[in-house]
Amino acid sequence: MNVLQLTEIGAGRRDLVGGKAAGLAELIRLGERVPDGFCVTTEAYASGEVPRAEVLAAYERLGGGPVAVRSSATAEDLPDASFAGQQDTCLGITGGEALIGAVEACWASLHTERATVYREAHGVPHEGVRMAVIVQRMVDAEVAGVLFTADPLTGTRGVCVVDAAPGLGTAVVDGAAAVDHYVLDGRGEGAGGCLTPARLKELRATGERLRVALAAQEPAHGHEHGPVQSPGQGHGQDRRDGPEQDIEWAYDRDGTLWLLQARPITTLFPAPPPTDKPGPRVYVEFGHVQGMLRPATPMGMSTLKSMLAGMLAAFGLTVEIVDIGGRLYGDLTDALRDPSTRRRLVRLMAVDFGPRAQKVVEHLLEDPRFAPREAPRQRGAAALRTGLRASVGILGALARPERARERVYGELRRLREEPVTDPATTAELLDLVERDAEPGSPTGALVWPVVSGLAVAAALPPLLGGVASEDEIRTVLGGMPYNVTIEMDLALWEVARRAEPYRTMLLGTPPAELARAQLAGELPDFGLDGFLRKYGVRSAAEIDVGVERWAEDPAPVFAALANCLRVTDPRQAPDRRFGRAAERAEAMAAELAGRARRERFPRGRLAGFFLRRTRELSGLREAGKFAGLYALRDRRRRLLLIGAELHARGLLAAAGDVMFLHLDEVRASVETGADPRAVVTARRAVYERELRRRTVPVALLSDGTDVETLLPAPAPDDRTLTGMGAASGRVTGRARVVLDPADATVEPGDILVAPTTDPGWTPLFLTAGGLVTETGAVMAHGPTVAREYGIPAVICVPAATARIRDGQRITVDGATGTVTLDV
Incomplete structure (x- = not known):
């Protein structure tokens, strides 16, 4: 069928009519006022020639006169890609020949450079994308514009944002001229500009009505199973997390409101989940501290939440960890409102989370919504015991740093070499995985040496205040020995030196192909086997159990080897660069120790002691995380064994799909044969969409507001x-x-x-x-x-x-x- 009236388009026909027409048809089914029109379908596009007779007949039934001709591609108005302005729209088209030409122009715009680049940036394959075209009667607009049901700049839910201009509204969508901008919070809509308070009120009500109605049409799929909720702010109501709507509208000369388009706002970061705790709440992103901004797989998220909670508990801290957009966020609201901790948060953010988080916390400390509400809490017996253990552990490491290092490296050897066996049956494997679902705290052999190294490094700035610059202190932290990550990198450099005879092969073969050959045992041994035995538990985003390790896919290691083989200047060899950094650090530490003794005695003696211990202990900071990778390795292997069994039973498309389930869902599949493939497909789509997200807010309020957008530019x-x-x-x-x-x-x-x-x-x-x-x-x-x-x-x-x-x-x-x- 080549031509359909908009009123004839059924639900679920995006493949036939494209995203924009499908959205307009949904508005019509909901009883909204949409200009009359028809759709030239993707079947006509596939034929390659405009069906003139059918198009002209439909145009005549519409009454002729000026029409709007708009693209409606199958890859358009998607949940994560709007394609706004990427394909053509022709307004005010009059006459049959002009209409045929406008349809052809819309078809051609599917393959313009801007549309092609946009698809590539959003991971939309070119093959299979087809174009439909909408033809609608033009609205004789007095004023027109765009309505957002959430603030697209700050992410704030519970407000509507309107941009409006007199006439057709092309100035709004094209950005060609200044427009009137309104932010509507339901507390009384402002006057002025081209919209009256009554029309602003009507637009807000329309946006809320459509947001609720369209959310009900498509269940939201997130990392958690079931609908994902986000809290409404200021009015005490829960808001379904999507899709928040981007709505084009126009008022005609008679004052009638027409809806021209509705599609999801594609740029919003997901809002925090609902909570019964008093609001507003503030959530700070934890993943970037571990160097991870990509989303975690659902299985990885459940593991990470329990691991992080266990680590914080080891230091006497209780923080609720939540999943927002597949990232780890911690609820720091209570700490902000607690008089005994709020000021210390600034220092914590500066040291452990970075300047962006520090600025956010400084801003929120001045926000009356986060003013102190409780009296300082008394430290309980558990907190005192934790403090006593910390003191003993840290003092022991400071007194005998060489013994602390021996304990750390001994524990790493034990974890690497300790034999691990797996149960014989899938049910027993699952029992073991569930039993280990909440890994215990790191052992004392690791915790206190690591904490001691962090503590002495953090103590340097206050001890050397007025004596050393920040840059000089950073120099002391360079070339640090006893760092397992540095040892790993230098070990890879040694592999590259041994691989020199195979230089042509390693530089001329794609990493993925080399990885396949390595796993098949087809490459000569130039030391990589030993490297992977020791460091194959690592990878980018390695704290996510759902991510492949280098031992499973060594392609990134081969890419790094190729980079090493390109180093031809001996002075740029990594081991020499590390050695030079260590020499500068030792020299600076000695200089600062002497300077401190001369200028700040007796504090200078303490500064000298901490400078020495920094060089002896701070490198251990990587050991705790590295040790935890062995438990993740075993957990991942067992989950994949379970996934392989479910795949063999036809319940998963691949063994790795188990990483897009939760343990209770895995058990249901193992024990009852429940088919989780639809859930896996939905979650994988969300995960892949989040992988493409380039920016992640460092802090969010519970209404979805990105706190950094509130800071002075x-x-x-x-x-x-x-x-x-x-x-x-x-x-x-x-x-x-x-x-x-x-x-x-x-x-x-x-x-x-x-x-x-x-x-x-x-x-x-x-x-x-x-x-x-x-x-x-x-x-x-x-x-x-x-x-x-x-x-x-x-x-x-x-x-x-x-x-x-x-x-x-x-x-x-x-x-x-x-x-x-x-x-």
């Missing part, structure tokens, strides 16, 4: 990007923008520009000349490793991967925390 500067210096030094080089380390090429001297970095990224540091990231903290994994290689690093540079072009020359200054662009 920095002064614009086209050439200088400002972040936070995390590793001293200054370097100029070619930017290499990398979003995924799996197959990245970083030539010697390139400056790595990335959203974030975790230990799985650090092999790229072997050749990088500098580092720029969008998130992080000074003591996070990436900056720590950068310091230890002597690589200048600037972190927390907003939108760095978007503002810096791949290949552009930039200057990274770790002392000033700036990145200068060569324009």
Whole structure:
């Protein structure tokens, strides 16, 4: 069928009429006022020729006169890609020949460069995309515009945002002229501009009505099974988390409101889940501290929440961990409102979460909604016991650092070499996985040496205040020994040196192909087998049990090896760079110790002691996380064995799909044969959509507000990007923008520009000349490793991967925390 009236389009016919027409048909079914029209279907597009007779007949039935001709591709108005303005719209078309030409123009716009690039950016395959075209009677608009049921800039739910302009409203959607902007919170709509208070009230009511009605049509699918809820703010009602709506509208000369389009707002970050706790709540993102901004798989999220809660409990802290958009967020509201902890949060954010989180907390401390509400809490017996254990553990490590290191490395050897057996049956495997669902706290052999190293490093700035600059203190933290991640990277460098005879093969073969050969035992042994036995538990985003390890897919290791083989200048060899950084650090530590004794005696003696212990203990900070990877390795292997059994029974499309389920769902499939494939498909779609998200809010309010959008905007500067210096030094080089380390090429001297970095990224540091990231903290994994290689690093540079072009020359200054662009 080539032509359909809009009123004839049934539900679920996106493949025939495209996204825009399907949305208009849904509005008509809901009883909304939509201009009359018809659709030239995708079947006509597939034929390659406009069905003139049918189109002209439909135009005549419409009454002729001016019409709007608009694209309606099958990949359009999607939940995560609006395609706004990517394909053509022709307004005021009059006459049959002009109409035929407009339909052909809409068809052709499917393959313009802008539409093609947009599809590629959103992971939409070109093949199979088809174009339908909508023809509607033109509205003689007095005023028109766009209505959002949530604030698209701040993410705030519970408000409506309206942009309006006199006439057809093209100025609004094209951005061609100034428009009137309204934010409607239901407390009385403001006057002024081209809309009266009565019309603003009507628009708000329309938006709320459509949001609720359209949410009911399509169940939301999130990482948790069942509908995902988000809390309504200010009015005490729950709001279904999506789809919040982007609605085009027009008032005609008679004052009648017409709806021209409704589609999901595609840019919103998911809102926090509902809670019974008094609001508003504030949630701070925890994943970037571990160098992970990508979403966790559903199985990985459940594991991470229990692991993180256990780690915090080891230090006497209770924080609710929630899943928002597949990322780990902690509810810090109670700590903000507690007089005994609120001010300490600023220091905690600065050290452990970075300057972005610090600025957010400083802002919220001045927000009356987070004013102190409770009297300071008394420390209970459990907290006192925790404090006593911490004191004993830390003092022991400070007194005998060499013994603390021996205990740490001994524990790592035990975890790596301890034989592990798996039960024989799937039911027993599942019992074991469930029993280990909440891993215990790290052992004392690991906890207190690691904490001691962090503590002595954190003590340096106050002890050396007025004596040493931040850049000098960062120099002391460079070239740090006893870091398992640095040891891993240098071990890979040794593998590269042994692989020199195979240089041509390793540089000329794609990493994925080399990985397949490695797993099949077809490559010569140049040391990689031993490397993978020791470090194969690692990967990018390695704290997610749902992510493949290097032992399963060593392609990223081969990509890093190729980068190492490109190092031809002996002075740039990673082991020499590390050695130089260590020499500078030792020299600076000695200089600062002497300076402190001269200027701050007797505190200077204490500063000297902490400088020595920093060099002896701070490198252990990576050991705790590395040790936890062995438990994740075993858990992952057992889950995949269960997944393989479910796949063999026809309940999963692949064994790895088990990572998109929760343990109770896995048990239902194992014991009752429940088919989880529809759930897996829905969650995988959400996961893959979130993988494409380039930015993640560092903090959210419970109404979905991105707190950083409330902060004063920095002064614009086209050439200088400002972040936070995390590793001293200054370097100029070619930017290499990398979003995924799996197959990245970083030539010697390139400056790595990335959203974030975790230990799985650090092999790229072997050749990088500098580092720029969008998130992080000074003591996070990436900056720590950068310091230890002597690589200048600037972190927390907003939108760095978007503002810096791949290949552009930039200057990274770790002392000033700036990145200068060569324009």
